[in-house]
Amino acid sequence: MLTRRFLITTTALMAAAPAMAPGMARAQAAAPSVTASSPDGVLSVQVGVNGEGRPEYSVTRLGRPVIAPSRLGFILTDGPKLERNFTVSAEAPTQHDDTWEQPWGEQRFIRNRYTQLRVRLTERNGLQRRLDVVFRLYDDGIGFRYEFPEQPGLTTVRIGDELTEFAVVEPGTAWWIPAFEWNREEYLYNRTRIDGVGVAQTPLTVRTDNGLHVSLHEAACVDYAGMNLRRVEGGRFKAALTPGLTNAAVERTAPFSTPWRTLQIADRAGDLVESHLILNLNEANVLGDVSWFKPMKYIGIWWEMHLELKSWNSGPKHGATTENAIKHIDFAAKHGFGGVLIEGWNVGWDGDWFGTGWDYSFTQAYPDFDIERVAAYARQKGVEIIGHHETGGNAYHYDKQLDPAFAQMQRFGWHSVKTGYVADAGGARVAGPDGQPRLAWHESQPMVQHHMRVVETAAKYQVAVNAHEPFKDTGLRRTYPNMISREGARGMEFSAWGQPGNPPEHEANLVFTRLLAGPMDYTPGIFGMQTRSPDGVATTWAKQLALYVVIYNPIQMAADLLENYEANPAPFQFIKDVPVDWAETRVLDGEIGDYIVTARKDRNSDIWCLGAVTDEEPRVLSAHLGFLDAGRRYRAEIYRDGPEADWRGKREDIVIEQREVTAADTLSLRLAPGGGQAIRFVPIGRARR
Numbered sequence: 001m002l003t004r005r006f007l008i009t010t011t012a013l014m015a016a017a018p019a020m021a022p023g024m025a026r027a028q029a030a031a032p033s034v035t036a037s038s039p040d041g042v043l044s045v046q047v048g049v050n051g052e053g054r055p056e057y058s059v060t061r062l063g064r065p066v067i068a069p070s071r072l073g074f075i076l077t078d079g080p081k082l083e084r085n086f087t088v089s090a091e092a093p094t095q096h097d098d099t100w101e102q103p104w105g106e107q108r109f110i111r112n113r114y115t116q117l118r119v120r121l122t123e124r125n126g127l128q129r130r131l132d133v134v135f136r137l138y139d140d141g142i143g144f145r146y147e148f149p150e151q152p153g154l155t156t157v158r159i160g161d162e163l164t165e166f167a168v169v170e171p172g173t174a175w176w177i178p179a180f181e182w183n184r185e186e187y188l189y190n191r192t193r194i195d196g197v198g199v200a201q202t203p204l205t206v207r208t209d210n211g212l213h214v215s216l217h218e219a220a221c222v223d224y225a226g227m228n229l230r231r232v233e234g235g236r237f238k239a240a241l242t243p244g245l246t247n248a249a250v251e252r253t254a255p256f257s258t259p260w261r262t263l264q265i266a267d268r269a270g271d272l273v274e275s276h277l278i279l280n281l282n283e284a285n286v287l288g289d290v291s292w293f294k295p296m297k298y299i300g301i302w303w304e305m306h307l308e309l310k311s312w313n314s315g316p317k318h319g320a321t322t323e324n325a326i327k328h329i330d331f332a333a334k335h336g337f338g339g340v341l342i343e344g345w346n347v348g349w350d351g352d353w354f355g356t357g358w359d360y361s362f363t364q365a366y367p368d369f370d371i372e373r374v375a376a377y378a379r380q381k382g383v384e385i386i387g388h389h390e391t392g393g394n395a396y397h398y399d400k401q402l403d404p405a406f407a408q409m410q411r412f413g414w415h416s417v418k419t420g421y422v423a424d425a426g427g428a429r430v431a432g433p434d435g436q437p438r439l440a441w442h443e444s445q446p447m448v449q450h451h452m453r454v455v456e457t458a459a460k461y462q463v464a465v466n467a468h469e470p471f472k473d474t475g476l477r478r479t480y481p482n483m484i485s486r487e488g489a490r491g492m493e494f495s496a497w498g499q500p501g502n503p504p505e506h507e508a509n510l511v512f513t514r515l516l517a518g519p520m521d522y523t524p525g526i527f528g529m530q531t532r533s534p535d536g537v538a539t540t541w542a543k544q545l546a547l548y549v550v551i552y553n554p555i556q557m558a559a560d561l562l563e564n565y566e567a568n569p570a571p572f573q574f575i576k577d578v579p580v581d582w583a584e585t586r587v588l589d590g591e592i593g594d595y596i597v598t599a600r601k602d603r604n605s606d607i608w609c610l611g612a613v614t615d616e617e618p619r620v621l622s623a624h625l626g627f628l629d630a631g632r633r634y635r636a637e638i639y640r641d642g643p644e645a646d647w648r649g650k651r652e653d654i655v656i657e658q659r660e661v662t663a664a665d666t667l668s669l670r671l672a673p674g675g676g677q678a679i680r681f682v683p684i685g686r687a688r689r
Contacts, residue, residue: 357392393423549611647674
């Protein structure tokens, strides 16, 4: 029995689908199509085949075309392509609605409400192979994936090319970074017209000229190559899989599913941030109780190396000494920080480690770092050491030490590790088909497999992973909650030595692009503004504080030198006070690359925090406090840009003040060029009548 949201028609797909953008026309004959809509009818998808039997889909929002007919299918390296001569059939759509709880996160409870449509594509002749395409339609986005069922004509699947397209109907502006370049994800964001995009990494975010916001990405990438997007004409993008070690980007045995291809679609830029599409398309937690990991703030032996005050390698400037570690542990214990990151503690940093990594030991410390003493001292002080495993991009070498490395961490009671894969040319070493080390792209299927081995092995020893130079985030933290964070973009270290450093617009770009994928270890909290980079840290102090709210991360670093915090206790107080684990998140206002205002409620109290940041332009923004509980009074602890604050001048000009507010109030937020504002709302009683 068909539901009202499911139709099989004999109308031509071209006639039934929305009008295509100029230059996208494609000759088609009449063919059946299948349609379904999201629970409230906001988004609709139409799937069918054209006259040659080529499968295509299109998307509308409230009846308006968003994605014009876009191809589906594959090119195989060892068999006929899965690209045409298909017939289409489908099951009746099903409705799903449940709510699940994150063990930690930016939102404690997440509703998972969608319509599911399974489309069967069957070859008319020849091998008569079958390929299913499963669509999940939410009111704020769509995910679809391919499922290869078990069948005689297709057992081992070697994918050379994925033909998936995203044909954006309306012209507009795109924010993107290049794919297949040497520096992985660590590029400044391009802002171009949609038809000016080259080959881009995902998430790729666009805003059409009519104001619609669309983010293209993927979810639940497991044992598959990372997807990039190549613009082929106008607003039409095609999947560009990261190459593997052979002529196939992906090698799998049926039955299996691909990652979800995702479109987050919203009127407001802030609605993209509030969307949980990527997480919802991942499987539920398979680890069970992960309460051994506690979201926390940490300090570390790190920034001083980026400033060249200390070194990772051994010698007179070595940073990871027993004495320096104890100094940081004492500071953390005194100021209430949960952890201390220690980089450069282990043998292997001397000589040519960058992009090689053959000399690393992940259990043996340098002679001037007494690891047993440091571990015991940290336990005594109630501080957890965050392990550090830089691989130099040598996943092959790291794989061989995973068990002893994590077993040692478990013995010390260390529950978090920062991994690293620094290497040029986007390459990392993995085991080839012959078992010998081979170079592979960071986003390749072999590296996806490696990162999964790391996360699964770490879970066995109750260790959570914060990966730097990682594979992109695709929401797997829902399934593996010990996958807590990652870098995967230009972080704060580029403000230490970048040529150029991060510009004032950088964070307002990240929120609507990279951070749509998941948490980022951006490492804010810098008060020492003069660095090796020409512009230094291109923010005000108030913006550095606001980043703790704006950029979500369950393991936030206070990245600056300890002496800068000791010399500035008043602004440092916000870093000490701000939570890292949240019950609710609201984006009050924002425009991509320009500014954002975010409010979050602490998971463990009734405290709310607000962060606002801007680009190089000064702004006056309004923040209505309706997110606060009605009928309560709050003490607003405000950290704002001073009258002379400017990222080009008096970056340290900050005003710290308090006022009483309620949910009925609206605050005026004055942001300096490159500035921001951070506010902590503490309940103090019932509202006065």
